[in-house]
Amino acid sequence: xxxxxxxxxxxxxxxxxxxxxxxxxxxxxxxxxxxxxxxxxxxxxxxxxxxxxxxxxxxxxxxxxxxxxxxxxxxxxxxxxxxxxxxxxxxxxxxxxxxxxxxxxxxxxxxxxxxxxxxxxxxxxxxxxxxxxxxxxxxxxxxxxxxxxxxxxxxxxxxxxxxxxxxxxxxxxxxxxxxxxxxxxxxxxxxxxxxxxxxxxxxxxxxxxxxxxxxxxxxxxxxxxxxxxxxxxxxxxxxxxxxxxxxxxxxxxxxxxxxxxxxxxxxxxxxxxxxxxxxxxxxxxxxxxxxxxxxxxxxxxxxxxxxxxxxxxxxxxxxxxxxxxxxxxxxxxxxxxxxxxxxxxxxxxxxxxxxxxxxxxxxxxxxxxxxxxxxxxxxxxxxxxxxxxxxxxxxxxxxxxxxxxxxxxxxxxxxxxxxxxxxxx
Numbered sequence: 001x002x003x004x005x006x007x008x009x010x011x012x013x014x015x016x017x018x019x020x021x022x023x024x025x026x027x028x029x030x031x032x033x034x035x036x037x038x039x040x041x042x043x044x045x046x047x048x049x050x051x052x053x054x055x056x057x058x059x060x061x062x063x064x065x066x067x068x069x070x071x072x073x074x075x076x077x078x079x080x081x082x083x084x085x086x087x088x089x090x091x092x093x094x095x096x097x098x099x100x101x102x103x104x105x106x107x108x109x110x111x112x113x114x115x116x117x118x119x120x121x122x123x124x125x126x127x128x129x130x131x132x133x134x135x136x137x138x139x140x141x142x143x144x145x146x147x148x149x150x151x152x153x154x155x156x157x158x159x160x161x162x163x164x165x166x167x168x169x170x171x172x173x174x175x176x177x178x179x180x181x182x183x184x185x186x187x188x189x190x191x192x193x194x195x196x197x198x199x200x201x202x203x204x205x206x207x208x209x210x211x212x213x214x215x216x217x218x219x220x221x222x223x224x225x226x227x228x229x230x231x232x233x234x235x236x237x238x239x240x241x242x243x244x245x246x247x248x249x250x251x252x253x254x255x256x257x258x259x260x261x262x263x264x265x266x267x268x269x270x271x272x273x274x275x276x277x278x279x280x281x282x283x284x285x286x287x288x289x290x291x292x293x294x295x296x297x298x299x300x301x302x303x304x305x306x307x308x309x310x311x312x313x314x315x316x317x318x319x320x321x322x323x324x325x326x327x328x329x330x331x332x333x334x335x336x337x338x339x340x341x342x343x344x345x346x347x348x349x350x351x352x353x354x355x356x357x358x359x360x361x362x363x364x365x366x367x368x369x370x371x372x373x374x375x376x377x378x379x380x381x382x383x384x385x386x387x388x389x390x391x392x393x394x395x396x397x398x399x400x401x402x403x404x405x406x407x408x409x410x411x412x413x414x415x416x417x418x419x420x421x422x423x424x425x
Contacts, residue, residue, distance in 0.1 A: 025272050029220045030279065034373075037283050038102035043207065044287045045095040049139075050200065052088040060146065062192040064185045067148035068305040075302055086295030092140050094291065096320050099136045103129055104391065108384055110372045111220065112362045123362035125213040128206055130359060135203050137320060142195035144318050145188060153306035154315040156191075157183055162317070162324060162347035170348075182308065220373065313407045322401030323394045324351060329409050354390075 028034055059078060061070040074081040106112055112126035145156045160183070164174040179186025214220065317325045324347050331342025357364075371377035376384055406412035 042098040048091045090294040142191040149303040158317045165343040323397035326397040326401040
């Protein structure tokens with residue numbers, strides 16, 4: 001525990017892990033309500049996934065002949081194997097949720113918008129966040145196939161069929177992912193390499209860049225309001241008696257702008273050590289405890305071994321892509337004798353349009369700089385409402401695809417015992 005502010009600052013400067021934080025951080029940025037610490041929770045979930053994934057790698061065999069048996073042994077034979085696999089799986093689901101909520105928080109507070117100190121460019125960090133969201137989906141999707149059971153096999157089959165609908169490059173993209181035309185050994189080894197090496201390395205690189213950009217941009221956007229308030233208070237304070245030194249000598253009196261902001265900023269901030277470290281550790285403990293508890297209570301599913309000859313009815317994509325599958329179903333309709341396939345529109349064009357608009361939004365948002373870092377600022381009311389309505393629509397479509405779709409993608413009631421529907425987990 002540092003005994004002086006100087007020791008607290010030196011702890012940040014001299015420690016590689018803590019160097020991601022400034023020596024002091026504003027009290028508003030430390031607040032639980034300002035950010036929900038969702039970015040920190042996402043990082044901790046990635047750490048949990050990495051550690052549990054390394055353990056699983058020692059026991060898993062990436063072969064179509066042995067993958068299912070190795071997972072089955074892990075689930076029922078290996079000591080604590082069921083807990084490790086369950087924790088890994090729950091952490092993967094929670095990471096998708098945490099990263100999405102983190103992006104939602106950034107949008108609703110307009111934290112992507114305002115320019116900070118010289119050299120800052122907050123839209124870059126927004127783009128990095130979008131890239132990390134796509135990587136999170138990729139990590140979860142590539143890991144979905146590895147158990148090599150019926151649920152995994154056909155979920156990946158549906159997902160890659162949607163990808164194949166992309167204009168011009170769809171079939172090539174599907175062939176690149178699968179290493180052929182069907183989900184087999186080539187697909188399994190490619191998904192294994194992507195899941196265990198390529199995508200994690202890309203994630204580590206972008207997360208590091210993301211943290212560096214936060215420092216480069218002057219911290220969180222919520223801290224901008226503190227800086228503006230400090231400057232306003234500094235200008236309102238009377239000058240302190242003293243001397244101001246110039247090239248021509250000295251004059252009586254002092255300049256408020258020089259003398260007061262540092263002291264005022266100290267009133268509005270705290271040392272990163274121990275405050276940031278303590279709160280980050282609390283977030284880690286809560287995240288790990290939640291993953292461990294859910295990993296024990298919600299056993300990871302393991303259906304029958306993958307069988308290309310037996311197609312489940314219905315075959316569903318992973319839950320975070322079910323809103324796309326539901327869109328495809330809604331946009332597939334018949335006009336006379338012609339069937340309009342909604343795969344291209346619902347599975348490719350609409351998601352691509354959403355990502356493109358989100359990437360361009362920092363330049364489309366015309367709200368004032370004062371709205372940055374403020375929850376539900378009145379000048380951003382319309383765009384926040386539209387964003388939340390679209391988000392709610394995706395959630396509703398996901399719930400419908402998960403619980404209310406049965407054989408031949410027909411409507412079923414989940415409380416009907418005769419309706420075979422998959423649960424979220």
